[in-house]
Amino acid sequence: MTLTDGRRPGDRAVAADHVSLRRNNLSVVLRHVRESGPKSRARIAADTGLNKATVSSLVAELVERGLLREGPADSTRALGRPGQLVELDGSGVCGIGAEINVDYIAVSALDLAGDTVIERRDPLDVAHLDPSTTLDKVSDLVREAVTAVQERAGQLAGVTLAVPGLVQGDTGDLKLAPNLGWGEVQVIQEMRSRLGEPSYPLHVDNEANLAALAAYSELRKNxxxxxxxxxxxxxxxxxxxxxxxxxxxxxxxxxxxxxxxxxxxxxxxxxxxxxxxxxxxxxxxxxxxxxxxxxxxxxxxxxxxxxxxxxxxxxxxxxxxxxxxxxxxxxxxxxxxxxxxxxxxxxxxxxxxxxxxxxxxxxxxxxxxxxxxxxxxxxxxxxxxxxxxxxxAAAVRGGAQISLEQVLVDPTVIGRVDSGVAQ
Amino acid sequence: MTLTDGRRPGDRAVAADHVSLRRNNLSVVLRHVRESGPKSRARIAADTGLNKATVSSLVAELVERGLLREGPADSTRALGRPGQLVELDGSGVCGIGAEINVDYIAVSALDLAGDTVIERRDPLDVAHLDPSTTLDKVSDLVREAVTAVQERAGQLAGVTLAVPGLVQGDTGDLKLAPNLGWGEVQVIQEMRSRLGEPSYPLHVDNEANLAALAAYSELRKNxxxxxxxxxxxxxxxxxxxxxxxxxxxxxxxxxxxxxxxxxxxxxxxxxxxxxxxxxxxxxxxxxxxxxxxxxxxxxxxxxxxxxxxxxxxxxxxxxxxxxxxxxxxxxxxxxxxxxxxxxxxxxxxxxxxxxxxxxxxxxxxxxxxxxxxxxxxxxxxxxxxxxxxxxxAAAVRGGAQISLEQVLVDPTVIGRVDSGVAQ
Structure with missing residues (x-):
């Protein structure tokens, strides 16, 4: 399954050098294993068209970054030395989605493998509260999810907040959410200040967009x-x-x-x-x-x-x-x-x-x-x-997934395990 | 202006090797000059992020393929040896668009630079003719355009026929064109047989899709x-x-x-x-x-x-x-x-x-x-x-442009001038 968030410029050609070539190929290998399950290096080479030596080097780097790990022996192999499968790790990399809707607020944290770290929905009569109170409450939920991710010793790829309204694409400002009774609200700024100006990326998106991404991701499994x-x-x-x-x-x-x-x-x-x-x-x-x-x-x-x-x-x-x-x-x-x-x-x-x-x-x-x-x-x-x-839960799941998307596009945003910082 | 015909898999990462890297970069340089006009090699390098030696080599190859040519001296350069601009050639590469509509048939041939080689529209009461007669007449128009391209010593990138109806994406078959009174017609096969099984690619597309591409292309100029x-x-x-x-x-x-x-x-x-x-x-x-x-x-x-x-x-x-x-x-x-x-x-x-x-x-x-x-x-x-x-003329222009698109995606489909065949 390949999530594409529609923010990037699509398939227009972009000049490439050898650094971007390697980054692209890291992404190809990581996505391939994520989408189609454990694979031998030889199988990855055959499926992607990359040569075996390149695949070995790419897999080694993805293992160092904690995104792949060595899996079981390849039982499908009838002849010769048994091959080793590599499989998705990703338990150490999480994304968070949160949501404000008319009669509830919610949060979800997923790791790269799609496993749920925490998920919660609280009824809230948002339309009859002032925006500030609701933002306080949803910030509390996000903080709780961040803590759950940290307790798991995970790296947080980012937080995406879903709102049922018009979100301006370039700024992330909410222009209008009629059913909440909200007009213009600079949601990112409001959230960032409540969360203590965090270092992880924080985005705001329309809830139906995020729900569509989550549904797409579910359907693509089959x-x-x-x-x-x-x-x-x-x-x-x-x-x-x-x-x-x-x-x-x-x-x-x-x-x-x-x-x-x-x-x-x-x-x-x-x-x-x-x-x-x-x-x-x-x-x-x-x-x-x-x-x-x-x-x-x-x-x-x-x-x-x-x-x-x-x-x-x-x-x-x-x-x-x-x-x-x-x-x-x-x-x-x-x-x-x-x-x-x-x-x-x-x-x-x-x-x-x-x-x-x-x-x-x-x-x-x-x-x-x-x-x-x-x-x-x-x-x-x-x-x-x-x-x-x-x-x-669709919108919060989509929010968590889109927060993880940057890692799939560019696996080098996650640091190597030996140094702990991106290289 | 970058036409994307929506048939390709979008911005999902595809494993790349050094051949595809070069093809991609040829495409980047060709599109850049096509979209933004004559440029020095140094300017192309600065705009695309490619290094100067690579740009020189890419430009040389595009010149050999008849897609770029040496232009005038760079008058914007104040100091040092005057630089040489390269500009779009492309007069030798043409695409053809044709159209069947309710009350006319039409054709247009454009070269890569966007210049019109031939354009024609004939009134025809298509709804009251049988499909076979109309296909005969539109084939005559296409033949006329092919001749005009050949007389100009041009390479024909392809022909795209616009129809006002439902065109099945994978086969190009027309499923239904209510206003023509047409049901299922295997238009590509019908056209190919009338045109003597030509060697150039022949596609069928919905007329509004092609008109939208032409309009997009026009608007992107400004x-x-x-x-x-x-x-x-x-x-x-x-x-x-x-x-x-x-x-x-x-x-x-x-x-x-x-x-x-x-x-x-x-x-x-x-x-x-x-x-x-x-x-x-x-x-x-x-x-x-x-x-x-x-x-x-x-x-x-x-x-x-x-x-x-x-x-x-x-x-x-x-x-x-x-x-x-x-x-x-x-x-x-x-x-x-x-x-x-x-x-x-x-x-x-x-x-x-x-x-x-x-x-x-x-x-x-x-x-x-x-x-x-x-x-x-x-x-x-x-x-x-x-x-x-x-x-x-929108749909026939869009048809001609989409026929040319393959050359922009992969300039190596056009042969080098010295050999006349694709290398």
Whole structure:
């Protein structure tokens, strides 16, 4: 699996010298072992087209940097001296993802091998708190994760914070998060000062972008998917899009605002102040509005969102007519907007995230029908609808992964074990 | 300007050896001179980070291959021996683009320097001819362009044919072109057999994709735009999308079917058989339907489309109420769909192509208003609306450019002048 965060200039040729050539080849070998598992040096040479002596030297350097390690003997080898496999180490290198959303904050730390060091989500009624209080609380979560990484004697590659709003690509400033009730906030600066001006890189990104990267990474374990659209279903609805293995960010970083496609009839007012936005008919509030009364506990943002959705699920399973009608209506609207996205982007996979994943068993049928009916390419252009397994952890996982990405692009950012500093 | 056709695997690292390193650096130097004009060897070294001896050797090889040539003395140099500039040659290397559209066929041949060798468009009522006849006629046009290239003693890099329909990415087969009335056609095979199984590469691509590449190339002459959406306005409406310098193709090559976004109220039946498609309210037929009577000569597909549009323009300039009302209505609908695209993709530029460009003076205002009103990012996410200068030649120009792209990626596909074959 190759995460590409879309920030780099793509496949435009860049002049290369022998230092960048070696760095590139270190990256190729590290990614190859990370993506396809333990390998002999001979196998790596065959798979990558590099010669064996070069591979041996590259592997030696990656072992010194704590990114690969010697694995078991190669049992697939029938003749001659048994070869030695090398496998991903990476337990000493971690990335952290954190998230602020409408009714929770969360954090996750992953090591390079994808193992979870810590993961936590706390319900929080962010829309009714001032930004400063929320930033204090999410800083506490990040600090806790940093401590967990340090206790494991790990190097921290960086921290990426997910927010449900417009993040300016070049500065990382939040311009607008309607469902949080936040306007412009210099989130990086606010976080850095709360975290004591830390030495690790700290980035801010849109939560749907990060969730899309996490979903891409999950899917790539089993299938060579290159193009996907992920829909984050929460109070707001966001889209994260990966095309040909690249995250689509748009000119200023504001892509994926699918929740505000003007496709619904003028009706309820959207968090953005307009009417007719897609999220007014498919967001969690729309569902709750249709399926429940005002004082229903599943509307209570101080309860964990998964608990609340479990309540809806129980009613749907019990055949409650009001719940089923609401789900069908939301599913139909989901299909109308979904068909637009599939006509425009022709993804291999449309991934249902957040609450769409939880309630997917009832939403999927009308959605798939709309794609068959309304997408011009035969068979919906081959688009499969799948439910994300990552639930509400998708954005923090994506944040942790993107924090680790720099190590995959340039393994020399991690110091050699013998010296402890990057060489 | 760097065209990237989106077919390549993007910025994923590929193992490199010294042969690929040199090929890459040849490409870097060739693109740099092509994009930014005549340069001294010292300047190229400074701009690319390559050392001077390497640049001299690379330039020598590119000169041998007929891609660069010695230019005038460097007049910017104040001190010391005057340096020699090298400039793009490329007059001996040509690409051809051809197009089949609803009411015309066209061809263009460009050399590597961007100069036009031949360009032609013939009105043809393709929707009322059988595919075989149309393919005969477009093959005649391609043959004529090949002859023009040969008469100039040029090497032909390839031919790319634009069609207004779904082109399967891996095979180049046309799956469906509703407005031509074509179903599945193996266009490459049909063309190759008509052209006598030629030795040059022949590709088929969606016309909006190629028009987007041509527009990208035009815009990049003046501004470092990386993200654009181009709308082709003809009988059908297509979208071509460039994100971070990459053409977006989707998983199977079916992206950009914006004409079939279900945003219009159920009304006129679309060429695809559905109702509610965007092109039923913004396509050329929609405008003609609203602005003219059935027997109006501007509806006659046997006349050149630019002539017909000149008729509409004259009426609008004269203040004809029916024409102006129709244009305003189309412009408003253009804005509704345009705002969806801008919310999803956050382009730097929305380029109006085809008839939208011709009638842009009347369409632009309601379109820009919708973007301001309906796009959630402040100031429409910075999106500018511009009219393409390329008119109905955009797709053939893009086809010629993409045919040349292989030479820019790997200049060694062009033989050295001394031997005449690739080395």
């Amino acid at each position: 299938t060579p998917v290159q193009d996907l659209v992920l829909l984050t279903g929460a109070v707001g609805v966001g889209g994260g899009m990966v095309s040909n293995g690249h995250l689509l960010r748009g000119g200023r970083g504001y892509s994926g605002e699918v929740g505000h496609m003007p496709v619904a009839p003028p009706g309820r007012t959207c968090g953005c102040g307009r009417t007719g936005c897609w999220e007014t008919v498919v967001g969690l509030s729309a569902l709750l509005h249709k399926a429940t009364d005002r004082d229903d506990p599943v509307r209570d943002p101080s309860l964990d969102v998964e608990q609340r959705l479990a309540g809806i699920t129980r009613r749907a399973e019990a055949g409650d007519a009001r719940t089923l009608t609401a789900l069908k209506e939301v599913g139909t609207w989901l299909g109308i907007g979904g068909a637009i996205l599939v006509n425009i982007l022709n993804p291999d996979v449309l991934v249902l995230g957040g609450y769409f994943a939880v309630l997917g068993p009832w939403l999927k049928e009308p959605l798939e029908k709309a794609i068959r009916d309304r997408v011009i390419a035969p068979d919906g252009g081959g688009c499969q609808v799948v439910r994300s397994d990552l639930g509400f | 501004t470092p735009v990386q993200d654009l959406v181009l709308l082709t306005g003809a009988v059908g409406v297509g979208g071509g999308m460039v994100s971070n310098g990459h053409l977006l193709r989707g998983g199977r090559g079916y992206s950009g079917e914006v004409g079939h976004m279900p945003v219009a109220p159920p009304g006129r039946t679309c060429g695809c058989g559905r109702t509610g498609c965007w092109e039923t309210v913004v396509g050329l037929s929609a405008l003609l339907h609203k602005a003219t009577d059935r027997d109006d000569p501007v509806r006659d597909p046997s006349l050149d489309v630019e002539q017909r549009l000149a008729g509409i323009t004259r009426r609008a300039e004269a203040g004809d109420a029916r024409t102006l009302t129709a244009l305003k209505e189309v412009g408003t609908w253009l804005g509704i769909g345009g705002a969806i695209l801008v919310n999803i993709l956050n382009p730097d530029v929305l380029v109006l192509g085809g008839y939208f460009a011709v009638l842009g003076p009347w369409l632009k205002e309601p379109l820009e208003k919708a973007i301001r009103d309906r796009v959630i990012a402040p100031d429409g996410g910075g999106c500018q609306v511009v009219r393409s200068d390329l008119g109905f």
